[in-house]
Amino acid sequence: MAFKSESDANAYWKENISLVVKLMVVWFVVSFGCGILFVDQLNAIQLGGYKLGFWFAQQGSIYTFVVLIYIYTVKMAKLDRKYGVHED
Incomplete structure (x- = not known):
């Protein structure tokens, strides 16, 4: 990876880390929040015959992680193109 300048490299990594932090917050909220903290409230809702809290704990967090x-x-492909470090 060759950046045009040091400032481009710093901006690239700043955006990369920002994206990772945002995605990890979403994953934490879904896996820990929906699967553990809010399970009682979510269990009042049924999804396919299963309580929604149980579904998030067993499958929802995994599906969310894949998404x-x-x-x-x-997003990283767009970021790579933005800074000219993409692979063809």
């Missing part, structure tokens, strides 16, 4: 990986790859 977050997809979002990360798409």
